[in-house]
Amino acid sequence: MxxxxxxPYEPKTALGQWVDERLPLPRxxxxxxxxxxxxxxxxxxxxxxxxxxxxxxxxxxxxxxxxxxxxxxxxxxxxxxxxxxxxxxxxxxxxxxxxxxxxxxxxxxxxxxxxxxxxxxxxxxxxxxxxxxxxxxxxxxxxxxxxxxxxxxxxxxxxxxxxxxxxxxxxxxxxxxxxxxxxxxxxxxxxxxxxxxxxxxxxxxxxxxxxxxxxxxxxxxxxxxxxxxxxxxxxxxxxxxxxxxxxxxxxxxxxxxxxxxxxxxxxxxxxxxxxxxxxxxxxxxxxxVPEWYFWPFYAILRAFTVDFIIPAKLWGVVAMFSSILLLFFLPWLDRSPVRSGHYRPLFKLFFWIFVADIVLLAICGVMPAEQPWVALSQIGTAYYFAHFLIILPIISKIETPLPLPSSISASVLHGEAEESAPYGLAKSQPANA
Structure with a gap:
């Protein structure tokens, strides 16, 4: 940017100027x-x-x-x-x-x-x-x-x-x-x-x-x-x-x-x-059990218990890897022109539901592979994929965002209520994430 x-960078000493001319690492x-x-x-x-x-x-x-x-x-x-x-x-x-x-x-x-x-x-x-x-x-x-x-x-x-x-x-x-x-x-x-x-x-x-x-x-x-x-x-x-x-x-x-x-x-x-x-x-x-930072993915792996066309174990492995690879496609799954969740009330609601879902999966991941944890893992796994593949695309089409501030300085120095632009005006401007 x-x-x-x-x-611009200006060396303060003769030594700094000498280094800058030969190896501009300080610059x-x-x-x-x-x-x-x-x-x-x-x-x-x-x-x-x-x-x-x-x-x-x-x-x-x-x-x-x-x-x-x-x-x-x-x-x-x-x-x-x-x-x-x-x-x-x-x-x-x-x-x-x-x-x-x-x-x-x-x-x-x-x-x-x-x-x-x-x-x-x-x-x-x-x-x-x-x-x-x-x-x-x-x-x-x-x-x-x-x-x-x-x-x-x-x-x-x-x-x-x-x-x-x-x-x-x-x-x-x-x-x-x-x-x-x-x-x-x-x-x-x-x-x-x-x-x-x-x-x-x-x-x-x-x-x-x-x-x-x-x-x-x-x-x-x-x-x-x-x-x-x-x-x-x-x-x-x-x-x-x-x-x-x-x-x-x-x-x-x-x-x-x-x-x-x-x-x-x-x-x-x-x-x-x-x-x-x-x-x-x-x-x-x-x-x-794996280390705690793998618990949600371990729960997704164990959520598949029935052989359907392919073995349940393969379904679990594919789902576990897909749960991470899916994030690479997020820029194209969420098509809303507004970036910040502060101005997307419907998105904000489902974001916190998603966070709760991750916590649920983490709890299920550390628990034994028995009921009710297996059933809860299945519910959490279904919601995880639904959040990205169904909920986000729908929200980006039907949601009415709140008015965006006209500029960063307006929101910081003068209050968003005084100097805010209608969504229709701000929509044409690319927004920072």
């Missing part, structure tokens, strides 16, 4: 997150979670690199190496707990970031590619988290790998060969732990690369805002630094305080006790 009123940073990047002036705290996600990604990479120095990727030594890290490595217990809980906080932040995008229409033009790159990051996170969960080689690690990789066997012809290729054998063993460790170490750097692409794509149309109205004048924006660096800074410290509190005082609250038992292929846990 280029604005005439954005201040690049200034244009990306400094005073040279104008940002809508009405961003609320929901916009802090994008930066927070980057902070937790860095925490995961740094703690992961140090942990990898002490980890032994072996069926015979993986579990013992975790105990070695916890007991013998200086501050090893802190690094291990910081990494494990950092993954959970990373997902918490990303989930809030995704729901913010859903509510404020951040997937709408011209930000479709920004949304899709964000979903790619999310998919890479899920793969990284799954492989990392296997590495401690506890009971839940082993049986989680057995169950998750078993999904692939549901596909006819190619499923079982694909599962064997992924594991390097017919069951999780040395080949599997070696492969998972290699990919778990590599994928965070791939995530960082996609985040850079996402940030680059975001800077072309510019940041979205809560009103869904495009930036029109200089009064609509503020320089990212110092206004939003200060706002992000204190909010990051607040969230890090919560993260450190969990890490120090309840480090195992988000984990599973069975993972402190060494993996035993001959002893199946009574109740196998």
């Amino acid at each position: 280029s604005f005439a009123w954005a201040k 690049l940073v200034y244009g990306a997150v400094g005073g040279g990047y104008p940002v809508p002036r009405n961003l609320n705290y929901a916009w802090n979670f994008g930066v927070l996600a980057g902070v937790f990604l860095m925490i995961q990479i740094i703690t992961g690199i140090v942990l990898a120095m002490h980890y032994y990727a072996s069926v015979d030594g993986a579990f013992a190496s975790i105990e070695h890290i916890m007991r013998d490595v200086n501050a090893g217990w802190f690094l291990r707990y910081a990494h494990a809980n950092g993954a959970s906080f990373f997902f918490i932040v990303v989930y809030i970031h995704i729901f913010r995008g859903l509510f404020y229409g951040s997937y709408k033009a011209p930000r479709e590619l920004v949304w899709m790159l964000g979903l790619v990051v999310y998919l890479l996170m899920m793969a990284t988290a799954f492989m990392g969960y296997v590495l401690p080689w506890g009971q839940m690690s082993y049986w989680g790998a057995q169950v998750i990789t078993g999904f692939f066997s549901a596909f006819p012809v190619v499923g079982e060969p694909l599962r064997v290729w992924l594991l390097g054998g017919f069951a999780p063993d040395q080949a599997a732990i070696t492969r998972f460790f290699s990919l778990h170490y590599l994928l965070p750097f791939v995530i960082a690369g996609v985040v850079i692409l996402k940030t680059w794509a975001l800077h072309i149309p510019g940041s979205s805002n809560p009103t869904g109205v495009d930036v029109k004048t200089e009064k609509d924006t503020l320089p990212f630094h110092p206004f939003y660096t200060a706002k992000d800074g204190w909010f990051i410290l607040l969230v890090l305080m919560a993260y450190v509190t969990v890490t120090f005082f309840m480090p195992n609250a988000l984990g599973h006790a069975d993972n402190y038992i060494e993996a035993n292929p001959l002893a199946t846990p009574a109740h196998i």
